Amino acid sequence: MRIGTDLVEIKRIDRLMHEESFLMRVYTKAERELADRMGPKRRAEFFAGRFAVKESVAKAIGTGIGQGINWRDIETLQQENGEPFTRITGQAFARMHERGLSRVHVSISHAGGLALAFVVLT
Template structure:
């Protein structure tokens, strides 16, 4: 049974501007330690990576029905990837962990990052 669906779109340029102004602070706020290990060394890929994670986390929060705020923090959601490159979601807050399967898809164009999430209740 479908528990929730979420979608989010982010302008990559917006994230790029934030990274130029305050990269370290923004990364510490948004990304978990494991996500930071995946952070690209190549400067040209960084904004795209962060925009995808940002959109993904927003989409998860929307699918859960909470949004990002007092109940759900950025670092409560971790987006990793399988060896194939497929993104996967892990919830780090025990209050949110249920008998769910979280499906996520992240896509990019030159200008936008988009994420779609479907949460399936088992």
């Protein structure tokens, strides 16, 4: 079992999300499509929460982003009830597998202009 957490300023992501190159580099097509269905305030929270998940997963794997792990290797969507779930692909998946990890448990919170993600890999 490994854990990772990250805290992101929503305002920072709100500024960055207006740059198409940032969105294309960091978020999967499915993440962008899900965000497009939300209002402006919720959209910034959504992207900030997903950014925090990506960082948290990379920290839990033990590499951080880079070293072959791509932002889009870590995708967080939501189930019908709104519960987030995370899919790992590419090098991130390979690194998890090397460490004997196969499941991702994720929690995302937003408060006071911040987005927090907490991840447990088992």
